Amino acid sequence: MASSMGGMFPGQQSSGQIPVGGAGGPGQPGFPGPGGFPPRAPENNTLVDELEASFEACFASLVSQDFVNGTDQEEIRTGVDQCIQKFLDVARQTECFFLQKRLQLSVQKPEQVLKEDVSELRNELQRKEMLVQKHLAKLHHWQQVLDDVSGQQRKPTDLPPPGPLAFLEQASASLPPAPLKPN
Incomplete structure (x- = not known):
């Protein structure tokens, strides 16, 4: 199974690696970079790396001084929305990758x-x-x-017979009979 997931994790090579990135990715114009996090090389990115980077960008956009000190609420909202949308897109790609691997596994084994x-x-x-x-x-x-x-409140002669099944017998006596299911 590890060979079928080649390219998903760092250090693995695979010809079937799913391309990641695209417009609005980390380090690209219009997308706030992950403040304080080193930029990642796009040629070595896997979906897991891209998911991690997009999560870091979401987190960074929420705690970044640029956004905290910003006066334009619409700009802040747009930046955060872009980060969250990128994270959701990469999460969908990651889910799709695992579903494809699950499908391959179900066909092969x-x-x-x-x-x-x-x-x-x-x-x-x-x-x-x-x-x-x-x-x-x-x-x-x-x-x-x-x-x-x-x-x-009752007499000792009214007590149920002692035994481990006495409470089950008493409880089941008050239940209506179950309907029969046709075969």
């Missing part, structure tokens, strides 16, 4: 995608089982509280 899906389903089932156990514990607790309160 469909069993890997199935394994991931099965793993996610197992985790979901485990999470839901823990949630059911938590609710059963709360149900048992409140059933005992209710029994304690109502036990003071």
Whole structure:
């Protein structure tokens, strides 16, 4: 999988590297530079580098003295909007890159995608089982509280038979029957 992501991270070479930059990029006219951050060489930029640079530019535009001391609110708003738009554009490109790699993986190794899906389903089932156990514990607790309160008012012969399933039997007796689903 690392070879399929060539060019995405620094130090990797790839002929399929997605070009980044363009009008309004860092260091270009009309786009505030990342104040205090060194300029990046455009030929070595990857999407991750470009995303990081655009984030730094957004952050720098919000804390830059030029914008803080500026008197023209419209100019400040325009600069910040440009930074945020550039960041969102690069984020979409990065998302697209990962979606393309995911598609390639699903075509080349469909069993890997199935394994991931099965793993996610197992985790979901485990999470839901823990949630059911938590609710059963709360149900048992409140059933005992209710029994304690109502036990003071009723006779000892009315108590349910002792046992671990007594509260489940009592709780399920008040539930309506589930409708049958046609196969």
